[in-house]
Amino acid sequence: MQYEKVRTAVIGCGTISNIYIRNLSKLFSIIDLVALCDLNPETAKEKAALYGIPRVMTLDEIAEDPDIELAVCLTPVPGHASVIRRMLKAGKHVFSEKMLTEDLQDARELTALAAELGLQLGCAPDTSLGAGVQTARYAVDKGLIGQPTSCLISLNRDQSLLAESFRFLQQKGGALPFDMGGYYLSAMLMLLGSVEAVQAFASPALPHTPRNLYRGDSKDSFTIPGPAVMTGGLRFASGVLGSIHLNGSSANPEKPILTVYGTEGRIELGDPNTFRGPVTLVRANGQSCVLPLTHGYDGTPVLPDPTPWETVYGHRGIGAAELAWSVRKGRPARLGGSYGLHSMEILFGMTESAETGKAVSIESRVDLRPLPPGYYSAFYSIDGSSRGDAELSLAE
Numbered sequence: 001m002q003y004e005k006v007r008t009a010v011i012g013c014g015t016i017s018n019i020y021i022r023n024l025s026k027l028f029s030i031i032d033l034v035a036l037c038d039l040n041p042e043t044a045k046e047k048a049a050l051y052g053i054p055r056v057m058t059l060d061e062i063a064e065d066p067d068i069e070l071a072v073c074l075t076p077v078p079g080h081a082s083v084i085r086r087m088l089k090a091g092k093h094v095f096s097e098k099m100l101t102e103d104l105q106d107a108r109e110l111t112a113l114a115a116e117l118g119l120q121l122g123c124a125p126d127t128s129l130g131a132g133v134q135t136a137r138y139a140v141d142k143g144l145i146g147q148p149t150s151c152l153i154s155l156n157r158d159q160s161l162l163a164e165s166f167r168f169l170q171q172k173g174g175a176l177p178f179d180m181g182g183y184y185l186s187a188m189l190m191l192l193g194s195v196e197a198v199q200a201f202a203s204p205a206l207p208h209t210p211r212n213l214y215r216g217d218s219k220d221s222f223t224i225p226g227p228a229v230m231t232g233g234l235r236f237a238s239g240v241l242g243s244i245h246l247n248g249s250s251a252n253p254e255k256p257i258l259t260v261y262g263t264e265g266r267i268e269l270g271d272p273n274t275f276r277g278p279v280t281l282v283r284a285n286g287q288s289c290v291l292p293l294t295h296g297y298d299g300t301p302v303l304p305d306p307t308p309w310e311t312v313y314g315h316r317g318i319g320a321a322e323l324a325w326s327v328r329k330g331r332p333a334r335l336g337g338s339y340g341l342h343s344m345e346i347l348f349g350m351t352e353s354a355e356t357g358k359a360v361s362i363e364s365r366v367d368l369r370p371l372p373p374g375y376y377s378a379f380y381s382i383d384g385s386s387r388g389d390a391e392l393s394l395a396e
């Protein structure tokens with residue numbers, strides 16, 4: 001396929017930038033990663049040298065460079081709104097890490113601004129484009145569970161223990177529902193479409209004295225702001241009803257549950273923070289099987305000399321690459337439009353419902369087009385070399 005690459009800059013060169021820089025520069029042919037930017041220029045220089053990226057630029061230089069078409073925002077969440085606004089106003093398409101913004105009003109304003117300017121504003125989690133969630137979507141679309149009628153979403157984690165090491169979690173936005181809820185919601189939105197109303201209960205985090213069991217060296221006690229535990233109900237626009245349970249004050253090992261029940265069976269998804277499922281189909285007679293993945297981007301490292309980042313973070317960057325293909329094809333990006341906003345409206349709606357005791361209507365709607373099936377992250381050809389054709393699925 002002959003398409004001009006989309007010249008791209010990454011803004012924010014911290015932990016997660018490693019996998020983005022690696023995949024955007026090496027895995028996705030549609031992207032030309034031309035520049036890195038960080039508040040701390042030394043950080044950007046180090047990453048540029050490590051990954052062979054030609055330029056280090058300031059935010060203003062990126063804004064003023066007419067050749068750069070796409071900005072990928074990987075700053076911590078409090079910085080998202082100002083970076084996204086600056087880039088949109090400079091005429092750049094933007095893909096941002098989750099959550100889209102810290103405040104709901106900013107998310108609404110920026111989603112509207114992108115639409116008004118005719119620019120794409122995409123948002124993580126992009127694991128919803130991974131082989132696991134896409135295989136589940138394919139199975140649901142093919143009627144393997146009949147008509148979906150309800151769903152179950154559950155995640156438990158000791159968020160305070162984790163926040164000893166990842167200190168940004170000690171601040172606003174660090175509560176489990178906001179830090180992780182988006183992965184679970186976006187997977188379910190990919191399967192079942194928009195949520196139109198929510199009702200919820202919530203309880204705050206308990207004060208936490210660091211125990212440094214994991215690998216932290218925190219000394220001061222802290223309390224993560226916002227709801228530590230949220231439970232509630234979701235009503236999807238399709239009429240499907242959902243139960244959601246997000247518990248950030250749970251000592252047990254994390255156990256992700258994402259299940260859709262239907263008139264002919266149920267489907268169980270794996271951890272939506274990964275790309276590879278597994279996806280289990282259970283039919284009405286109780287027989288079950290793990291479905292073979294029908295889509296590419298299953299998180300398997302495919303580049304030569306894989307780094308540890310690929311083992312942990314898989315094919316992150318697929319959302320930005322799909323957005324780049326969408327720019328070239330002149331169509332809406334799959335994770336653009338209201339995708340980032342909708343999960344936020346659900347989580348903020350649940351918070352409001354817990355405070356008021358009333359159900360809350362969700363304003364925005366999503367229309368999440370699946371990726372086409374039949375592509376592979378990697379397969380081994382007759383001569384033993386590894387090849388994959390998954391990028392063709394992003395171009396369709």
Ligand SMILES: NC(=O)c1ccc[n+]([C@@H]2O[C@H](COP(=O)([O-])OP(=O)(O)OC[C@H]3O[C@@H](n4cnc5c(N)ncnc54)[C@H](O)[C@@H]3O)[C@@H](O)[C@H]2O)c1
Nearest residue numbers: 012013014015016017038039040074075076077079097098
């Ligand atoms: N770390 C993870 O495991 C992980 C996983 C998934 C998503 N995320 C998301 O990725 C984003 C970044 O996370 P991280 O862990 O890489 O953070 P980090 O703190 O490791 O790095 C953030 C970097 O952004 C830079 N920065 C901050 N404000 C900036 C600005 N205005 N302009 C340019 N650079 C700026 C900082 O100097 C820093 O180098 C967050 O939105 C987070 O929710 C992180």
